[in-house]
Amino acid sequence: MTNNNDHAVHVTDLTVAYGERPVLWDIDMDVPAGHLMAVMGPNGAGKTTLIKAILGLLPTAAGRVEIHGGLYRDRRRMVGYVPQRGSVDWDFPTTVLDVVMMGRYGALGWLKRPGKTERELSLSALEKVGMADFQSRQISQLSGGQQQRVFLARALVQDARVYFMDEPFQGVDVRTEHAIVDLLKELREMGRTVVVVHHDLQTVEDYFDWIMLLNVRRIACGAVSEVFTPENLRLAYGGRVEFLERRPARDREAQPGADPSTCGGHRP
16 A cells, blocks of 8 residues: 655545536546656646645645645745736745745745845856846736746746646746746756646656546546556547647656556546
């Protein structure tokens, strides 16, 4: 039997409803530590709702969330979050550096002001995402891709063990997308776990090693090499998934524990 401590994220029976309408229904999900996971499904599947419910940003009807073996409410400082860019008020008058330093408030506490150490950590994070030269720029003056890089830098300075990112590639140029992917893979090499709401089926196999297919209920969850199949995609999206059927089959080696039925509970 798998120990929950082996998982960076362990979700059990998570249900979210708006009135009488379920938006997420009885979701079980396990994410092993040190993986890059894509959460995918059609519009209205509940992908963003899942992330927000895990983080306690939405009320839930039922469910339990654990981070590295402990309840989320006791492990908040182990978690970093990059929201959808469209959900942020970019007119707020603050500089790029100030936005990144906000990522240190959890470690400092709200009564202590950031100092030299926090500034150096923030500048280092900006350097990693290629935004150090913009540190004094007003956040509202940046392009969409630049704003996304700044939010990634803010998450990096939290030095979290688990990161949740909601559509980080949305509205960014190719160069920024590649930079984000490189950063995600660097985090994985450091043993961090990253859960990403993603929409581009074409890039899944190149970017991720773990995936959850969602459509209000969990369709399948596990290693990309096992779960990312035309059959599962038809169950999630309905109809035919043309591009997968046109692509040549790949020789895929199953990863340890890659049975799609092991990502929490049993497959419906």
